[in-house]
Amino acid sequence: MDAYSLALAAVLSGYVASLLVILESLLRTGWRLQAWTGVAGVGVSAAASLLALISAEGGTVAGFDWLPSIGVKFALRVDLVSGIMGLLVAVISFLIAVYSVEYIGEWGAARYWVFYTFFVASMLLLVYADDLVTFFIGWEGTGLSSWALIGFYYDEREDAWVGDPGRRRLGVPMWFTPTHSALRAIAFTRLGDIAMLIGMGVAYAALGAVSLTILAEKGPLLAALVKGAGIIPLWLILFYMGALAKSAQFPFHEWLVTAMTGPTSVSALIHAATMVKAGVYYALRITPVIAPFLAAHALGAEAYSGLAWLSLITAFMTATMALVARELKLILAYSTASQLSYMLAAVFAAASHNDVGEGVLGGLAHLLSHAVFKASLFLVAGALIHELHSRYIDHMGGLRRFMPLSFISFMLASLSLAAIPPFSGWWSKDEAIEAISAMGHLASGVALVTALLTAAYTGRMLFLVFFNGYRGHVAHPHEPSWIMVAPYLVLGVASLAMGLTWPWIKTFLIHAVGVEAVKASPPIVLAGTIASVAGMGGTIAYYARKTGLPEASVLRAPTGVVAGFLYDRWLINSLIYRLIVYPGRNAAIALRRIDSAVDEAIHVFLPRIGVSMSAIVRRLQTGDVRDYLSYFMVGVILTALISALVVKLTG
């Protein structure tokens, strides 16, 4: 089979599995069959995507016309970049699917597996898509699945909430139920998606079709159009806004934080390893195609550097939030937003300096390593939360004794997240910071400080969960069964293995991205390493002094001004609700009043006037001929007067 058929098979097997699960649930089969159908479907995807990567060399684009009148094709592109990304998505999806069988169990199984497989298929569709409309279909499909799975526990069980019940800031509740979070996710991302669709529409207006192939061929036409229309920065922002929203850039990061109400397997897959990477992937694919044409017209550099700064700020901001968070999944979610920002910042910074290849390399490298270690961290977190019946790290501690395999996996992945050598995160973060450094010292400075913070919150998390005394309420926590341990152990070990083999991986990536020489600057490597080691070592040393950490010292939400500000997510959520959501609600209420007032005027007062007029007229009609004769006389006189007046005036 050729690369196109293999990629198509990878996509379709997910959709077919989704349909099969629907069918099985209509036939009321047991949940195990539904679960294993899902696993099998994703397994086929993984196999097909591996074969697709093997035959991806050189790149092929194929498909068929779908809507010729607007140039829409169903077209897939299998090259090394999409091949690598497809394999990554499918393999991680497969591992997490195996984990999910037992983690999800019976309750809601059909719903879970329908949307899980639909997600994998949609994600692979967007990865392989050449045509941007095809891409958009996959993209929206992932958004829909994300909505469904964030709100998976639609009975709003309290175990799944995010935030501290009862806590308010600026009068805005700071706790979130699953269906509330789901609504937030789809609202935030959809906002970006419509903007992105407008951006694609502008490209369509210039080129008559939108695909990677056509953008590469006819890019100058597009650059000329947006330049002529005078909408350069605006168009670029619209074109990327979908990616910013999906990849949780400020202020859209809010949806990702609360998306942790979903089952942890979903957080691992959709909200860490794959879907949130879709925005980065979009930037990786689109930027090398359009940035050169814009640069040729000396356009877009400022917009790109603005975007890069937005990402850097997001990276820093979310890292500070992770420092004080108490919910294990929340720490990981902040960390995800922060790491995604590294990837985007790398691409945008490089694009702003007309060196997009390096940014793509940095973004892709960090995307790969992050997907592996973050999935592992989330899967362990899911097992811990499940085992200890608490989402707070306050109720953990000392777990390395009870759950050694989970500990090993978590530690390997943590060291990678903290960018300790020689783990994969150390290499890939360096690639990203190298690209960011194109923007100057200030930008590299922010990136390095964020690296320090990353190592610090990672150290804190690792320590408070696995070291020190056990503070939990469950008497004897133990490892989950092998079917759950194996996936995260594999991923944890993989993050070490990737680190050990990184020079080869990097060579492959350089080949895939198609950049020529890559400079590595020793000062940045050194500074990054120092930041990581110092951050992690310092934090662990700080907590290790407090041996036998009493439960009370960590059990409360922070009360200090700074810590409270960070804990409440820089009050961004409160401000969004205060400035947009509540005023919107009030506007709706006011509008309802206006609507019903006008309604009343038309449908009550107007008829009432008619009724009273008719009452007047009725009163005149007495039935007495003498009255009618006098009306007649009055009428004649009035008519005569009016006629005389008219004759005189027009005279």
Add this chain to the structure above:
Amino acid sequence: MLVAAQSTWQLHLPLLWLSVAIPMVSGLLSILLNYRIRDKLHAMLAAVSWLLSLTLLTYPALIARDGRVVVDPFWAKMPGIGSFALFLDGASLPVALSVAVVSLIISVYSLPYMRHRFHELGGEQWGLYYLLYQLFTAGMLGAVLSSNGILFYLFLEVTLLPSALLIILYGYGERLRVGLIYLIWTHAGAILFLLGLFLAKSFDFYVPGQGYVVDASRSLLALVLVIIGLGIKSAFAGLHFWLPYAHAEAPTPISALLSPLLIGIGGYALVRVGPGLFHGVWHHASWPLFLWATLTMIYGGLLVLVQRDVKRLLAYSSVSQMGYMLFGLAVSNHEALTGSLLHYAAHAYGKAVLFGAAGALIVLLGTRSLDDMGGLARSLSYTAGASLLGFMLISGLPPTLGLWSELYLVFGYAKWAVGLGSMKFALSALLTITAMTLTVIYSFQTYRVMFLGAPRNTLREGIDELGEAKAITLSITLLAVIGVLLFILVAFLAEPASRVASRVYEVAG
């Protein structure tokens, strides 16, 4: 000015007239047989007639798909007002098929629902119900196939009285008052439309054997009258005050027809008349209409968020959805016009599903209030699943037809807006993003309140959606599945529409 069709196809048999007449005849049969046959037979009669009608439409539809204009052989020149004919082309194809399919499915849906309603009202009138139903629905099909404004108006009047009577006889609340409000408003709308045509002195949309009539009048007054007239029919913001009453209080199967099918026909007619008859002046209307469209989308959307009555909520959503159709009309390039026509279909299936689901809740739970719902996904999984697809259809998510209509609309919009200058581009983009995001928000918020969360309903125990309400459940599921199939088969509707739009109606500049 006449624009010749790409090619025409004169039918040998009057298939189009028959497809309109057969449902009407079945309605007459229903009233004649009235109490002599059982309710099931009445429903079967109606359903079979629509099935026949749909079958007769298949052949013309296949021809129209290739870009040809299909003309019914029975047509006549009417002195002074052009020619009366029925025709089917790419623009009417999505609309006509939606009318026929939804009418067919809702005729089956009517049986269990009206059983419930007749039980409440204390007396069965199946013959009369199906007479009115068939006149109403077949009238819509006739209006869509009309080649002439006057003929269109006549068919519209055929729909009006039966639908008003259906509200008055079988509706809820103050149904007599509501029926009159509906009758007066929409009749006024139809008259204004007619007046506009008289001022324009042009009535034909399409002249058999000659072609489409475009740029027939440049009278702004006439244009304004037509827009307001059809605007009332379609309930654009400011002219919508009748709609929440009518659509909320009508018996639910009728709501499922009124809301997506009938009001959308106003938008469809505006394609024929606006960028058609007023082709030469239509671009003057573009920017104001665009503002009006997004305003309608936002106005309707915000009001959805503050409703507690499900049917009233869906009625406001229809106002917002009509904003989508106006959006495409305002932009008026072939992409956007195709988007409007596709959105007619997407909304037709989506809103029929949603009203159908509201009806299911009325039958099963005896409530229309959001305050009584919540957590219904567990006990009503089919209804919940179909409703999700319904909301996806109106908010443009895959895999439903709604994605395509939204895509066409936005692509058309972007193509138009790049020529407006950066300020107008920014403003219009902001409005578009706000309006379309709002649709998703209200859809998923409503879904959340109805089907997710903790159950609040204590009204009835042991609901079984596949028991007594089987036909209801299956018909809304079928409608939703069609909305999904059309996602894949979109080219069947979109390509012909786009061909007609670019050849005849596209307004450049």
